[in-house]
Amino acid sequence: MPELPEVETIRRQLEPDLVGRRFDRVEVLDHYFSKPSSASGFEQAATGREVTDVGRRGKYLLIEFADGEAMVIHLRMTGNLVLVDPEGHTGPGDARIYRQDDGTRHLKARFHLDDGGELRFTDPRRFGRGFIAGPEELDTYFAARLGPEPLSEGFTAEALATASEGRTAPLKSFLLDQKAVAGIGNIYADEALHRASLHPLSPAGSMKPDHQSALRDGIVAALERGLDLGGASIDDYRDARGESGQMQDEFLVHRREGRPCPRCGEAITRIVVGGRSTYFCGSCQSRLRRRPRRKKA
DNA sequence: AGGTCGGCCTGGCAGC
DNA sequence: TGCTGCCAGGCCGACC
Numbered sequence: 001m002p003e004l005p006e007v008e009t010i011r012r013q014l015e016p017d018l019v020g021r022r023f024d025r026v027e028v029l030d031h032y033f034s035k036p037s038s039a040s041g042f043e044q045a046a047t048g049r050e051v052t053d054v055g056r057r058g059k060y061l062l063i064e065f066a067d068g069e070a071m072v073i074h075l076r077m078t079g080n081l082v083l084v085d086p087e088g089h090t091g092p093g094d095a096r097i098y099r100q101d102d103g104t105r106h107l108k109a110r111f112h113l114d115d116g117g118e119l120r121f122t123d124p125r126r127f128g129r130g131f132i133a134g135p136e137e138l139d140t141y142f143a144a145r146l147g148p149e150p151l152s153e154g155f156t157a158e159a160l161a162t163a164s165e166g167r168t169a170p171l172k173s174f175l176l177d178q179k180a181v182a183g184i185g186n187i188y189a190d191e192a193l194h195r196a197s198l199h200p201l202s203p204a205g206s207m208k209p210d211h212q213s214a215l216r217d218g219i220v221a222a223l224e225r226g227l228d229l230g231g232a233s234i235d236d237y238r239d240a241r242g243e244s245g246q247m248q249d250e251f252l253v254h255r256r257e258g259r260p261c262p263r264c265g266e267a268i269t270r271i272v273v274g275g276r277s278t279y280f281c282g283s284c285q286s287r288l289r290r291r292p293r294r295k296k297a
Numbered sequence: 298a299g300g301t302c303g304g305c306c307t308g309g310c311a312g313c
Numbered sequence: 314t315g316c317t318g319c320c321a322g323g324c325c326g327a328c329c
Contacts, residue, residue, distance in 0.1 A: 001321085001322065001323075003323095032306090059323080061307080070313090074324085075323095076324075077306085077307095077321075077322055077323065078306090078307085078308090078322095080322095091301085106307095123306095124307060124308060125305090125306050125307050125308080125321095125322095126305085126306055126307075127305075127306060127307095127322090127323070127324085147323090166299090167299075167300090167329085168300075169299075169300060169301090173300080173301090175323095176323085178323085181323085184319095185322080185323070186322065195318085195322085234321095243315055273299070274300090275301085275302070275303085275322085276321095276322065277320095277321080277322085277324095279303095
């Protein structure tokens with residue numbers, strides 16, 4: 001599941017190969033990709049555009065054009081962008097580590113570049129979306145959906161304090177709210193809470209300043225570790241060269257039910273919070289009290 | 298208005 | 314072996 005570190009990894013790989021390139025021909029093979037726009041409408045809007053920059057906001061990838069418009073792509077669960085060089089290769093080096101299908105399986109959209117290369121969007125689950133919008137529309141769109149960028153300087157304990165003030169939702173749900181902090185998903189929410197020693201069921205608004213500070217640091221550390229390792233590859237995620245990330249080998253708690261907590265050795269617990277699998281150490285993630293339990297009848 | 302839940306999707310896998 | 318049914322979860326819309 002691509003979250004901030006995975007999307008940023010792809011962004012960094014696409015940037016040098018896409019900037020200065022033009023989309024000679026664009027094919028939308030599945031109209032779900034461009035929904036609610038039609039496939040032909042999207043193709044027309046993207047064709048002939050020259051890429052001037054590749055950006056990111058939260059989990060959204062921004063392929064920017066000279067006039068300030070941008071193609072916005074969200075990979076959702078299983079979306080994937082694969083870069084194909086002019087010789088038809090999906091990446092350098094040992095072919096065994098690349099996806100076996102070279103990005104043609106579940107192919108939903110392809111962008112033919114003016115140097116003979118190609119950008120391919122694949123997505124088995126059909127959740128991923130792309131659209132093209134102008135600068136004002138983009139501002140409005142992101143302002144309505146996204147909170148602060150956690151790897152920017154403005155992301156401080158105070159910013160977290162403001163966002164969590166008065167919120168009764170559990171910390172886990174709070175972290176998954178893109179309006180609270182942009183770019184965190186199920187993996188990095190669990191990892192950040194463990195690093196901060198905070199219980200996932202603690203009400204977000206009950207944090208004291210030292211908790212907010214610990215959570216801020218935990219979020220940044222978890223995301224930066226993910227970035228350093230090229231993201232986490234649990235199921236479908238591959239980077240733009242088709243390679244897997246390594247972060248899944250260093251999860252502290254996520255998907256580690258029953259295994260020892262790397263900090264205290266206690267068995268890791270799995271619960272469901274807001275419909276999402278949540279992994280934590282019941283022994284050392286208790287800096288805040290969990291919500292009071294209902295009394296037995 | 299914030300919180301919660303179900304729906305969108307399909308591949309993979311457990312269980313029979 | 315092959316079928317059924319459930320699970321995964323980012324985001325959105327409905328509802329309280």
